[in-house]
Amino acid sequence: MAGSRKDDPDKFPPLGQKMMWLEKPGSVAKVVIGLVLACALVVLADFFYEKHGHFAEEEVEGFFAMFGFVMFTLLVLAARGLRVLVGEREDYYGKKAIDQEESYPEDQIEIKDYDDD
């Protein structure tokens, strides 16, 4: 079963092996830097074209950038608060819900690892 054996990356699908570039030290940092650069670029772009918005705020350079960043952060904070209010254990509704089922019925699916045959 999963995780009980040692990995053999050579047997991973080729695309998976390529994507494991992400695990090299520094790769994630590169992705983050790329994102920051892209962010800077799309804000800079705002200064180089004429805007035809319906509302005043759309005319502000970088409005969508600010709105996206702030609202996303607020959303995450609000969701944390919501979890405190509505969070419950998985068996809260007992046997009348699927949430307490440990696994999907295994006779209907094919649970299989990459090196199973």
Added chain:
Amino acid sequence: MISVIPTAFLFFAAALVLLALPKKGILRPLLLLATPIIAAAWVWNSGLGNFAQIEFFGLELEFMRLDRLSRVFVMVFCLAAFLGNLYAWHVRDTVQQVAALLYAGSAIGAVLAGDMITLFFYWEGTAIASVFLIWARGTEGAYWTGMRYLIIQIGSGVILLAGVVLWYHDTGSIAFERMTLGSLATWLIFLSFGIKCAFPLLHNWLQDSYPAATVTGTVILSAFTTKLAVYALARGFAGTEILIYIGTVMTLFPIFFAEIENDLRRVLAYSLNNQLGFMVVGIGIGTEMALNGTASHAFAHILYKALLFMSVGAVLFRTGTSKASELGGLYRTMPLTATFCLVGAASISAFPLFSGFVTKSLILDQAAGAHYELVWLALVFASAGVLSHSGIKIPFFTFFAHDSGKRPAEAPTHMLWAMGITAFLCIFIGVFPDTLYAILPYDVDYAPYTVGHVVGQLQLLLFALLAFVVVYRTGIHPPEVRQINLDFDWTYRKAAPSVIRVVAAFVAHVYGGILTFLTNRVNNTMNRLYRSHGPEGRMARNWPTGAMVLSIALLLGATLLVNFAG
């Protein structure tokens, strides 16, 4: 008279043929794939018009109203049925195969219904056929979830019928045309559509049931019921202003729940609810372009939502779980599924060059053009929210994030094909929006790819991504933990039963008290009577017979005296 066989009947006939085919082998899956293709070709080539009308007890039933609004929905339903059945190629369960055909057929029949009696029959048809996709999971939890689903869906149909009967009484017509909210009849019909469309507070059946269906069943479920309701609203209530506000609330509240939900298929159900909100706003605005926005968004949404359900379903198929807390790092051994999931995520988040971008911007543009500023701001916020749960959470916590140690095999080939074709369509629509615009209900005069649109949308999405990186790295992002979140369904799954239990206990107590009191009274009376009149009682003492003669003589003597005296 019927001049054309209604498209829905093709699906019902296929369901009958399917029963005659051997359970093993490829004939059944082939039939499941061929049916929607034939139906789509049939509808596409039959031209627009009103076919298949019949008289029924003096009512004019219309089985085939094919205009540009119904056609785009029929086409995407056929496409969804094809992709869903391809994804379910491995399923050998007759119940699910038949249910899939009857369900798709009913949904298509409902869209083509020109009158509300026909609509009602197909409306209930979708409810009854689809519940088997939930029950097919075969667990006790799925059974009860299916019952809850069925009660609500059938209830929606009953309310629809009540509304139609009143409408017929008021107007003398059963034609399904645009209505104005006002009378009880129209409110009932509106409520019935609202239940199926998962309006706020009427929405919980969606998040309750879709995660409980089978791996393939959820993919099929995600396409039809709610989009049928969107179609019905667009047909019956376009331009109804209250829909703008209902839709806005619909885009907002699910994003908070989706953020903290652990079961990824339920995250997608919340996300589905949020996407319906955008469509409902478009219907509320009601201009030709807004309705185009709704129809095109429904089309694109069915595809990318199916794609996301397919990718999470493939993970469930290989690991047995769809809980974010148990997953992570699967991209190593399921790279294709991960890639397709990312395409779905980019499409629903409306990245430029993906399908969501060219359809959602139609609706936002119309909201802004009609100067609903707060609504527009809410929709932009909701768009960032979509990125959060469907764009980031689904792919990131399944395939990346912390390594769960799970190394599942890649999804089966037919699932990869289904996902691959769907992913291709998501990109194709994004790159060539005119192909989709060409089949919309009204002529489209809109250019999604302006510098302003693209830059604005990229700013929103990239900075939201940046915010995610910040909150994730700083540990502010809510961790994935094994728990559920109570939603409004708590009221009828927990609170109402508890109240009923308390009330029942109280009533039983009072009833018991009164009963005991009365029984005691009766018993006491009987005891007293027994004591006085019973065998040992004073009134039953054994007096000599002479005593009676004596008393009669006394009585007669008294009568004599009274007579003499009188």
